[in-house]
Amino acid sequence: MSAHDTRCVRGSFFSPGTFALLAVMTLGGAFAFTRMLTNLQTVTNLTDAYPWGLWIAIDVACGVALAAGGFTTAALIEVFGNHKYRPLLRPAVLTAWLGYIFVGIGLMFDLGRYWNIWRPAFNWQGNSVLFEVGMCVMAYLFVLTVEMSISFLDGLRTRVEEGSPGARILNRLERPLTLLRRIVRTVMPLFVIAGVVLSCMHQSSLGALMVIAPTKMCSLWYTPVLPLLFLLSAIMVGFPMVVMESLIVSRSLGREPEMDLLSPLAKIIPWFIAGYGAVKILDLVVRGSAVEFFDTPGHMIAFLVEMVLCLLVPFVLLMLKPVRESSGWLLFSSLLIIAGVVLNRVNVFLVAYEPPFPGKGYFPSVGEIAVTLGLIATIMFLYRVFIFLFPILPKHETSAAIPLRTPPTYTPLKTSTAWTFRGVAIGLMLIFSVLYAFIHQEAVSGDIRATEWVESVRPVVAESTGLNPAEHAGRPEGYQRVYILSSRLLDDLDNFYGPARFNHVTHDEWTGGDCAPCHHRFSMDSDDRIGIDLNEFHDELEIHLGGPCASCHDMGSITTQRCDSCHWLANEEDDPSRLGLKGAYHRQCIGCHEGARKTGAPLACIGCHHPVTPDHRDLVAVGEDVDVQGVVRECVRCHATSTQDVLKSAHWNWAGHSPEVGGYENSASLGLNTMVNSYMFGTGPNGEYCAACHIGIGPLEGRIANRDPETVDCLICHDTTGTYKKKIGGGGQPVDGLDLQRVGRTVGRPSRAKCGECHFYSDGSANIKHGDLEPALADPPDDFDVHMGRYNLLCQDCHTTRQHKIAGMSMSAPAVEGRVHCSRCHSDTPHGISGAYSRHLDDHLRSISCQVCHIPHIARETPTRTSIDWQKAEAYGPVPLTDRGLPAWPERSGVETWVRNLVPEYRWYDGTRRIKVLGESIDPRSTVYLNQPQGDKRNPRALISAFKTHRAIQPYDTDNKVLLIPKLWEGFWQHFNLEVAIRDGMADSGMGYSGSYDFVQTVQYMGIHHEIVPAKDALGCHDCHAADAVDCRRCHSSIRGHELNGLGHAVYPEVENRIDFKALGYEDDPARIGGRFFIQLGRGTPPS
Amino acid sequence: MGLNRRRFFSLFLPTAATLAACSRSEASQEIVGSKEEEQVGCLVDTTLCIGCRQCEEGCNRRNELPRPDKPFRDHSVFRTDRRPGINNFTVVNEFLGSPSRDQRNKSATYVKTQCMHCLDPACVSACIVGALTRARDGAVVYNPDICIGCRYCMIACPFQIPSYEYAETLTPRVRKCEFCADQAEGTGADPACAAACPIEAIVFGKRSELLQLARSRIERRPVRYVDHVYGENEIGGTSWLYLYGREMDEIGLLSLPIFSPPRTTEAIQHTIFKYGAIPFLVYGTLGGIMWHNHRKHQVADDRDGGGS
Structure with a gap:
C-alpha cells in the first residue's frame, strides 16, 4: 500500500453540488438539534407500536450494509491478492469509515438515553443480538480507523514535504509519526483480516435482530436464515458501492471514469447476486406453505420490486459486456443493486414489521426524513473534504490502471521488532476474543441473568402477620342486623371505598330466608375452619332444603360459621381454589345483584360503598389569606364538571321539575320565588336572610340566574371542620375570621351536621319548620333515629346523589330530583320472614306508609312550631330578637304554639299535592290550604301518611284576594309595623298592593320521614285499632286464647285516637270491618 | 393477524434443524425449568371480570403514576380499545358479547392487559445491556440506570407491552408492568391489581398451583371455559395465565406459537459464536x-x- 500513487485532490473545493449538500445538512442539522433539545416525540412519528423507524432502517441498517464496500474491497485486494484494484481501496475504506461513524451518530439521535451509549461496552449481555452488533460495530470502527490512519499519516507527511500550513508543528512530530506509520504498516494485515471477520459477524447479526419477533413479522421476509441473507446481501452490495462511488467521484471531479478497473470488478458482481438470490429463493421454497404471498398486496409489491427490479434486472444487465463497459449503464446497474439492498433493509425493519395492535400506524415524519438526508449529505460532504485534504484518490495525471512503482519512503521495521508488534496485536485480539467468547458462554449458562440490583434497589417489605380469623374487625358488638364489612383482609393495600354496610335482615328478605346461598357451610366449633356443607348435611338427614331456615330453626339460637373462618386469604396453600374474603363477599354480592337487576339491587361500587375522599391537603394549593372565592376557584380547577352539575341542581336554582304538584306536572317553573308559605311568607323581600343558606356566594339576587361557576359555594356542604358558616344577611359571605386554607384542605363528604346546618334550621330557627329534622339528628342516640343513630347512615345514603342532584321530596319545595323509598333497602315485604304476624304487617303496606307506624312522635327533643297568629303578633308589639334574628314572642302572648313530642296527623296521600303559588287568588271565607296532599280512600295508590300541620293566621289583600308577603328581615322584625312591612314586602316582590289587608286562616302540611324509631318502639296494633277489633280467632278459628305477644297492646297508650278512621273515610275501624281492598273479612267472625 | 398455529409450526420448521444441533438451547430451557418451584404468577379469569377497573386504580396508586383525566369509575373509556402505556401499566378492555356460553345474562367480556412476564422473555434476551432482567420468581423488571433507550425490547415483545416515554428529553424510560416486584420478590404478597380486584378474578400465587387451579376450574365447568389456559405454553409460557370462554381473537388475546423466539436467536448467536x-x-x-x-x-x- 504505497503512498505515492495517491494524491490529494487539487482544485476548487466548492461547487454548486457542495452548496446543495450544505443546504440539506443545515436542514437536517436543525431537526437533529431540535430532537436533542426537545425529545423524540417532537421530531419523530415513533409510537409504542412502532418503536423503530426510518432512522434505524436507513441510518443504521442501510448505513452498515452500504459500508460493506470497505471490507469486500479490502478482502479482494489484501487477502485474495488482486493488487490491480488497489486504487479503489482507499476510497472504499474512507466510505466505510465515514459510513460507520455516521451509523453511530445516527444512532445517537435515535437512542432515548444517548448519553448512556457507552454502556454496552461494560454491561455485557451476551444473549442480545443487538449487543453482538454493537460490539462488532465498535470493534470494526476501530479496525477501520487503523486502516484509515495510513492515509492520514501520509497526508500529514505530504504536508510537511510541501510546506503547507501547519507544517512547522508537524515537522516536530515527524519522527513519532514516521514510527507510527511503520508500526501500523507492520500490523496492518492482521487488522485487515480482523476487519473482514468482524464485518461478516455483524452484517449477519444485523439480520438476526428481527428474528426475535417472528409473530410480528410478515412471512415474506421473516426467516430464521435472515442473518445469512443479510451477510450475502452485504457482500453483494460491496462492489456496486465501490463502482458507484468511483463513477460519481469521477464525474464530480471531471475525471475519466476508471473503467479499466470497474469493468472487470463488475464481472464479479453477478456471482454475488446469484448467490444471494439463490439462498433467498431456496429459503422461500423451503418455508413454502408458511409464506403468505397474496395476503397483503402492499407487501407483495414491495417484495417483487426488491426481487425483480433490484435483483433480477441488474443481474441480467451486468451479465452483458456492453453494460459493464459503459459507465452510464454500469452506474445504473450498481444503483439498482444498492436500491435493492436499501429496499430490503427498509422492508425488513419497517414494512414487514406488523405489530398486533398497530394504532395509527407509522410513516416517517418530515424531521426523520430531513435528519436522514442530512446525514447522507454530511457523509458526501466529508468525503469531499477528506479527498481534498488527504491522499486518498489515485494521482490524476497518471492513468490509474498502471500501478506506479515508486520506491517506498518508509523503511520497514526490523524483522524482530515487526514480530514483536505483530505479537502484541495478536495477543490483544486474542484476549478480547477469549473474553468475548467466555462472556457468551456465561450468558448462556444463565449467570448474566442474575439480578443483584433488584435485591439491592428494591427493599423487600416484610408482610404483615396473619389475622386471627376469629377477629372480625369492624363488626360492632351486638349489632345483629347491619354488619360493617370491613377488615384488614378487605382493606389490605387498596382501600378506595369505605366499608359496605351489609343489612342482614334485608338480604334475608330478598333471599326468601334461604341462608344457603351465603352460609353454605357451617360448623359447631369456631376452631373448625372447614365445617360441613349445609346441603350435604341436610341430605344425610334426608331433609329437603328449599324453604326458609326459620321455618324449622330458631334463628336466634343457631350459630353459623363466620365468613372469614373459611374465606381468609385468596389462593391459600391448603386449598388454592378457595376464595379470599373479599372475593367471597363480592362474587356472592355481584352475582346476586346482577341477577336481581330488576329489584333495584345496586350494581355500581358506590351503590354499597362510600368512595373515600382523597386527602386534599396536598391537592388544594391556596395561600393563608385566601378568600372564599379563591378556594372555590381552586375547587373548580379540578372539579369543573361538578360545578356545572351544581349549577343545574335544585339546590342551586331553588326551582326545578315538579312532577308531583297538581297542575304543574310538566313544569319546571315552580320554585322558591313562586312560593308562598306561612313561615317566612316568601323569598322576594326576605332573600338576604335566605341567602345565608343558599349554596352560593354573593347577593342572592341575580346570582342564581348568572350561573357563574365561581359563585358556587362548595364549602357550605363539603367543609369538614364544622367552622364554615355563613353570615345571616351577609350576602352569602362566610362569617369573619375563618381559616379558609384549612377549610379548603380538609374538604370531604357532607356530614349530617353539614346538611343540617340548613335543613335543621329551615325558616330561621331549630326545627321550626319540619318537625322531624332537629339538630339532635347530627349525632342522635340509637333509639332516636335508627338509621342515623344506630347505623350512622349519612343523609346521602338514602338521599342518593348523582351529579349533585339529590334525591328527596319536600312538601314545601316543589322541585324533585329523585325519590327516596324505604323499599330500596327494606324490600316490599319488610316485616321479616320469621315472625308470626309478618304477613299481616306487610298487608298494611297497601294502605299505610311506613312512617305512620315507625314515627310515633316527632320533635322529640327540640319543639316545633305548629301555629302562628300574625294578627296577635301585630298587636303584641316589639319583642327582643333571638341570636338568629327572629323575634322571641313570649308564650303567654299566644302568637306561636310550640310543641314537643308532636303526634303527626294522618291523611290520605297519593304522592301528589296541590299548592298555592305566589299571587294566586284565594277564598278568604274558608281556610286556605297552602299545600294539600291529594288522595282518598278510593284511590288505590293513596296511602295513609304522616304529616305535621302548621296553621297560621296571616295577612291577605282584601281587594286583590291574594296572600301578602310582608318584609320580615330588616322589616317587621325591626319595626313591628305590619302595614309598613306589607307595603315594603309587596314592593320588593314586584306585586301590586291595594292598601288594605285582613287576616285569613291557612294550613300547611309538612311530610314526616325522619326520627324513625327501632322496631320495638313502633306502633302496636292497639295504638290505632280498637282493642276488641284485633283478634286472631276471627280468621284462625282453631286458635284459642293466643296472645298477640308484644304487639297486641298500645305502645303509646297516652295518645288517644291516633288515627281518626272516620275522617279518613272508613265507616269504622278497618280491623273490625275489613280493609278497603277486602269486601269483608275472612272466614271467621269476631266473637261477641 | 391471520396467524394460526399451523402456520407457526411450518414457520419454525427450518429452524428445527438448527436448534436440534444446538445443545445450548436445551441448557437454557433447563434454567427456566429448574426454577419452576419459585415461579409466581397471576391467573385472570375473564369470565368473572366485571370491568370495575379497580386493578387499574390499584396499579396507578402503587406505581405512583399520574392520575388520568377520567376517573377510574368512568366507564366511557371502554368505547375505545386501549393499550398499556407509560401512564397505565394495565388496562381493561371491553368486548361486547357474553364472556362464555353459560353466562347469557352478561353482555360484555372484560379482559385485562399487562406485561405477561414470560418465562423466557424476548425483551430480556433482546436487551443490549441487561436493563431488563428476569427476577428469580419470574417478574421481568427494568433498571432505567443502564438502559440506553434502543427500544429493541419493544420490537421483541410478542405482546406489544413495553411503552416508551418519547416525550422525555434526557431520561426517557421504558415503562411496563413490573409485577410490583418489590413485593412479589419472595414475600408472596399480591401485586396491586390482584389485591384490588374485588371478586378475585385475578388470583396471585405460585404458577404451578395456579395452573392446577385453572385446570380444576375448567374441569368443574367445561361449558363455561375453553379448554385451554392461555399463557401455559404460549411463547414458551408466561407468568400470567388467562381463563376464557370465548374465541381468543374475539377478546383480544393473541394467537401465539408455543415456541419461544429467544431460543431461535440465542441458538443462532451461540452456535455461530x-x-x-x-x-x-x-x-x-x-x-x-x-x-x-x-x-x-x-x-x-x-x-x-x-x-x-
Missing part, C-alpha cells in the same frame, strides 16, 4: 489465503527484481 470458534476459523483461513498470496506476490516480485 460458541467459544468464538467459527470467527477464529474464518480468521485463520483468510490469514492462510493472505499469506499464500503474499508469498506468491513476493516470489513474482523477486523474479522481477523489485521489492516492496
Whole structure:
C-alpha cells in the first residue's frame, strides 16, 4: 500500500453540488438539534407500536450494509491478492469509515438515553443480538480507523514535504509519526483480516435482530436464515458501492471514469447476486406453505420490486459486456443493486414489521426524513473534504490502471521488532476474543441473568402477620342486623371505598330466608375452619332444603360459621381454589345483584360503598389569606364538571321539575320565588336572610340566574371542620375570621351536621319548620333515629346523589330530583320472614306508609312550631330578637304554639299535592290550604301518611284576594309595623298592593320521614285499632286464647285516637270491618 | 393477524434443524425449568371480570403514576380499545358479547392487559445491556440506570407491552408492568391489581398451583371455559395465565406459537459464536489465503527484481 500513487485532490473545493449538500445538512442539522433539545416525540412519528423507524432502517441498517464496500474491497485486494484494484481501496475504506461513524451518530439521535451509549461496552449481555452488533460495530470502527490512519499519516507527511500550513508543528512530530506509520504498516494485515471477520459477524447479526419477533413479522421476509441473507446481501452490495462511488467521484471531479478497473470488478458482481438470490429463493421454497404471498398486496409489491427490479434486472444487465463497459449503464446497474439492498433493509425493519395492535400506524415524519438526508449529505460532504485534504484518490495525471512503482519512503521495521508488534496485536485480539467468547458462554449458562440490583434497589417489605380469623374487625358488638364489612383482609393495600354496610335482615328478605346461598357451610366449633356443607348435611338427614331456615330453626339460637373462618386469604396453600374474603363477599354480592337487576339491587361500587375522599391537603394549593372565592376557584380547577352539575341542581336554582304538584306536572317553573308559605311568607323581600343558606356566594339576587361557576359555594356542604358558616344577611359571605386554607384542605363528604346546618334550621330557627329534622339528628342516640343513630347512615345514603342532584321530596319545595323509598333497602315485604304476624304487617303496606307506624312522635327533643297568629303578633308589639334574628314572642302572648313530642296527623296521600303559588287568588271565607296532599280512600295508590300541620293566621289583600308577603328581615322584625312591612314586602316582590289587608286562616302540611324509631318502639296494633277489633280467632278459628305477644297492646297508650278512621273515610275501624281492598273479612267472625 | 398455529409450526420448521444441533438451547430451557418451584404468577379469569377497573386504580396508586383525566369509575373509556402505556401499566378492555356460553345474562367480556412476564422473555434476551432482567420468581423488571433507550425490547415483545416515554428529553424510560416486584420478590404478597380486584378474578400465587387451579376450574365447568389456559405454553409460557370462554381473537388475546423466539436467536448467536470458534476459523483461513498470496506476490516480485 504505497503512498505515492495517491494524491490529494487539487482544485476548487466548492461547487454548486457542495452548496446543495450544505443546504440539506443545515436542514437536517436543525431537526437533529431540535430532537436533542426537545425529545423524540417532537421530531419523530415513533409510537409504542412502532418503536423503530426510518432512522434505524436507513441510518443504521442501510448505513452498515452500504459500508460493506470497505471490507469486500479490502478482502479482494489484501487477502485474495488482486493488487490491480488497489486504487479503489482507499476510497472504499474512507466510505466505510465515514459510513460507520455516521451509523453511530445516527444512532445517537435515535437512542432515548444517548448519553448512556457507552454502556454496552461494560454491561455485557451476551444473549442480545443487538449487543453482538454493537460490539462488532465498535470493534470494526476501530479496525477501520487503523486502516484509515495510513492515509492520514501520509497526508500529514505530504504536508510537511510541501510546506503547507501547519507544517512547522508537524515537522516536530515527524519522527513519532514516521514510527507510527511503520508500526501500523507492520500490523496492518492482521487488522485487515480482523476487519473482514468482524464485518461478516455483524452484517449477519444485523439480520438476526428481527428474528426475535417472528409473530410480528410478515412471512415474506421473516426467516430464521435472515442473518445469512443479510451477510450475502452485504457482500453483494460491496462492489456496486465501490463502482458507484468511483463513477460519481469521477464525474464530480471531471475525471475519466476508471473503467479499466470497474469493468472487470463488475464481472464479479453477478456471482454475488446469484448467490444471494439463490439462498433467498431456496429459503422461500423451503418455508413454502408458511409464506403468505397474496395476503397483503402492499407487501407483495414491495417484495417483487426488491426481487425483480433490484435483483433480477441488474443481474441480467451486468451479465452483458456492453453494460459493464459503459459507465452510464454500469452506474445504473450498481444503483439498482444498492436500491435493492436499501429496499430490503427498509422492508425488513419497517414494512414487514406488523405489530398486533398497530394504532395509527407509522410513516416517517418530515424531521426523520430531513435528519436522514442530512446525514447522507454530511457523509458526501466529508468525503469531499477528506479527498481534498488527504491522499486518498489515485494521482490524476497518471492513468490509474498502471500501478506506479515508486520506491517506498518508509523503511520497514526490523524483522524482530515487526514480530514483536505483530505479537502484541495478536495477543490483544486474542484476549478480547477469549473474553468475548467466555462472556457468551456465561450468558448462556444463565449467570448474566442474575439480578443483584433488584435485591439491592428494591427493599423487600416484610408482610404483615396473619389475622386471627376469629377477629372480625369492624363488626360492632351486638349489632345483629347491619354488619360493617370491613377488615384488614378487605382493606389490605387498596382501600378506595369505605366499608359496605351489609343489612342482614334485608338480604334475608330478598333471599326468601334461604341462608344457603351465603352460609353454605357451617360448623359447631369456631376452631373448625372447614365445617360441613349445609346441603350435604341436610341430605344425610334426608331433609329437603328449599324453604326458609326459620321455618324449622330458631334463628336466634343457631350459630353459623363466620365468613372469614373459611374465606381468609385468596389462593391459600391448603386449598388454592378457595376464595379470599373479599372475593367471597363480592362474587356472592355481584352475582346476586346482577341477577336481581330488576329489584333495584345496586350494581355500581358506590351503590354499597362510600368512595373515600382523597386527602386534599396536598391537592388544594391556596395561600393563608385566601378568600372564599379563591378556594372555590381552586375547587373548580379540578372539579369543573361538578360545578356545572351544581349549577343545574335544585339546590342551586331553588326551582326545578315538579312532577308531583297538581297542575304543574310538566313544569319546571315552580320554585322558591313562586312560593308562598306561612313561615317566612316568601323569598322576594326576605332573600338576604335566605341567602345565608343558599349554596352560593354573593347577593342572592341575580346570582342564581348568572350561573357563574365561581359563585358556587362548595364549602357550605363539603367543609369538614364544622367552622364554615355563613353570615345571616351577609350576602352569602362566610362569617369573619375563618381559616379558609384549612377549610379548603380538609374538604370531604357532607356530614349530617353539614346538611343540617340548613335543613335543621329551615325558616330561621331549630326545627321550626319540619318537625322531624332537629339538630339532635347530627349525632342522635340509637333509639332516636335508627338509621342515623344506630347505623350512622349519612343523609346521602338514602338521599342518593348523582351529579349533585339529590334525591328527596319536600312538601314545601316543589322541585324533585329523585325519590327516596324505604323499599330500596327494606324490600316490599319488610316485616321479616320469621315472625308470626309478618304477613299481616306487610298487608298494611297497601294502605299505610311506613312512617305512620315507625314515627310515633316527632320533635322529640327540640319543639316545633305548629301555629302562628300574625294578627296577635301585630298587636303584641316589639319583642327582643333571638341570636338568629327572629323575634322571641313570649308564650303567654299566644302568637306561636310550640310543641314537643308532636303526634303527626294522618291523611290520605297519593304522592301528589296541590299548592298555592305566589299571587294566586284565594277564598278568604274558608281556610286556605297552602299545600294539600291529594288522595282518598278510593284511590288505590293513596296511602295513609304522616304529616305535621302548621296553621297560621296571616295577612291577605282584601281587594286583590291574594296572600301578602310582608318584609320580615330588616322589616317587621325591626319595626313591628305590619302595614309598613306589607307595603315594603309587596314592593320588593314586584306585586301590586291595594292598601288594605285582613287576616285569613291557612294550613300547611309538612311530610314526616325522619326520627324513625327501632322496631320495638313502633306502633302496636292497639295504638290505632280498637282493642276488641284485633283478634286472631276471627280468621284462625282453631286458635284459642293466643296472645298477640308484644304487639297486641298500645305502645303509646297516652295518645288517644291516633288515627281518626272516620275522617279518613272508613265507616269504622278497618280491623273490625275489613280493609278497603277486602269486601269483608275472612272466614271467621269476631266473637261477641 | 391471520396467524394460526399451523402456520407457526411450518414457520419454525427450518429452524428445527438448527436448534436440534444446538445443545445450548436445551441448557437454557433447563434454567427456566429448574426454577419452576419459585415461579409466581397471576391467573385472570375473564369470565368473572366485571370491568370495575379497580386493578387499574390499584396499579396507578402503587406505581405512583399520574392520575388520568377520567376517573377510574368512568366507564366511557371502554368505547375505545386501549393499550398499556407509560401512564397505565394495565388496562381493561371491553368486548361486547357474553364472556362464555353459560353466562347469557352478561353482555360484555372484560379482559385485562399487562406485561405477561414470560418465562423466557424476548425483551430480556433482546436487551443490549441487561436493563431488563428476569427476577428469580419470574417478574421481568427494568433498571432505567443502564438502559440506553434502543427500544429493541419493544420490537421483541410478542405482546406489544413495553411503552416508551418519547416525550422525555434526557431520561426517557421504558415503562411496563413490573409485577410490583418489590413485593412479589419472595414475600408472596399480591401485586396491586390482584389485591384490588374485588371478586378475585385475578388470583396471585405460585404458577404451578395456579395452573392446577385453572385446570380444576375448567374441569368443574367445561361449558363455561375453553379448554385451554392461555399463557401455559404460549411463547414458551408466561407468568400470567388467562381463563376464557370465548374465541381468543374475539377478546383480544393473541394467537401465539408455543415456541419461544429467544431460543431461535440465542441458538443462532451461540452456535455461530460458541467459544468464538467459527470467527477464529474464518480468521485463520483468510490469514492462510493472505499469506499464500503474499508469498506468491513476493516470489513474482523477486523474479522481477523489485521489492516492496
